[in-house]
Amino acid sequence: MATISAKLVKELREKTGAGMMDCKKALQATDGDLDAAVDYLREKGISKAAKKADRIAAEGLVHVASKGNDAVIVEINSETDFVALNEDFQKLVQDIANHILEVKPEDIDALNKSEIDGQTVQDKITEAVSKIGEKLTLRRFVLAEKTDNGAFGEYLHMGGRIGVLSIVEGTTDTEVAKGVAMHAAALNPKYVSKDQVSEDELNHEREILKQQALNEGKPEKIVDKMVEGRMRKYLEEICIVNQPFVKDSEVTVEKYLQQHDSKLVDFVRFEVGEGLEKREENFADEVMGQVNK
Known part of the structure; x- marks a missing residue:
């Protein structure tokens, strides 16, 4: 063992x-x-x-920007949440987001090597570290495209703690797309629709739900029917188009978009520090440590 x-x-x-x-x-x-x-x-x-x-562990900011038919969502991390309020840091995040729209790098490595204001992005971040006094990390970004008959939904929550970029086709109304982005920020769905969920994940969840039902003492002859009912609820929880729309729970997100002759192509939701490990430090002890240096 x-x-x-x-x-x-x-x-x-x-x-x-x-x-x-x-x-x-x-x-x-x-x-x-x-x-x-x-x-x-x-x-x-x-x-x-x-x-x-x-x-949620690391600190920093998420930013969303668009230009024409291109949009980007980017996350840059810092060591403390104080930096998120720093105007120099906020401008850095915005400048890098706009730079990504201009050069369209393939990945973080290509982005760091690209030039902005006469220096590489990596050097610009290093310069900011010296000025701000904290380690900064350019963590991730996603570029998106739409057609002339589409719209981007750009939404930042809690000053950039959560950011969502949605791509909607069939309408150029950015408010419609933004409504979907706000919904994704609130409910944190994993997928657009069932079509994006792998068979492995569906089978895995189905098996867990089956064991749950059996462990609850449910008769085996009704377990399969129970599992399918719970699977429908599970898909509603993880697929955005099946969820009741946050602004009008009488309709699903899909129905809301249909009312505007549109459909959701994709969305990207970033939450600052998700999946990262945060330093386990007591703030008061940290301050006293600085005082006693």
């Missing part, structure tokens, strides 16, 4: 919200496999892990 560390138990607890002992048992039962332990807890009905947001 694998040795289960306290750190691994803590990580599972943060991902699932389950109790410490339940997490330890799940890890023991799965030989320390974190993903398998999440599934184990869900099958036992102990965890609602699929609905838990990933731990």
Whole structure:
């Protein structure tokens, strides 16, 4: 049996919200496999892990910009949330977003090597580090295109903690597209529609739901019907077009768009620091550490 560390138990607890002992048992039962332990807890009905947001760790800003038929969403990270309020940092993020629209780099490496204001983007960020006094990381970006008969939805929430770029075709009304972007910011869907969900993911979820139902003591003859009902609810939770629209819960996002003779092509949602590990420091101790230097 694998040795289960306290750190691994803590990580599972943060991902699932389950109790410490339940997490330890799940890890023991799965030989320390974190993903398998999440599934184990869900099958036992102990965890609602699929609905838990990933731990938000790093600080910084997300920015969305567009020009003509091109748009970009970009995330740049910093060490503390104070930097997000720094005007120099905000301008840096905006300048880099506009630069991406101009040069359309293939990836982060190409972006860092491209020139902006007579210097490489990497050198510009290094210069900003010296001025701002914190490590800055150009983490990710996504470029998008639309047709002349389309619209971009650009939405920033909490001053750039969450950013969404939606691409809608069939209308040039940016407010329609922005409504979808706001919805994605609020509900955090994973996909546009069921068509984007892999068979592996569907089968994986179906098996978990089946084990849930059996563990609840439901008669085996009705389990399959229950599972399909729960699968419909699961798809509603992860696919944006099936979700009740945040501005009008009487219609789905798909129906809302149909009312405007349009459809959602794609969307990108960035949340600052998602999936990154944050430094575990006490702010008061950090300040005192600086004072005592």
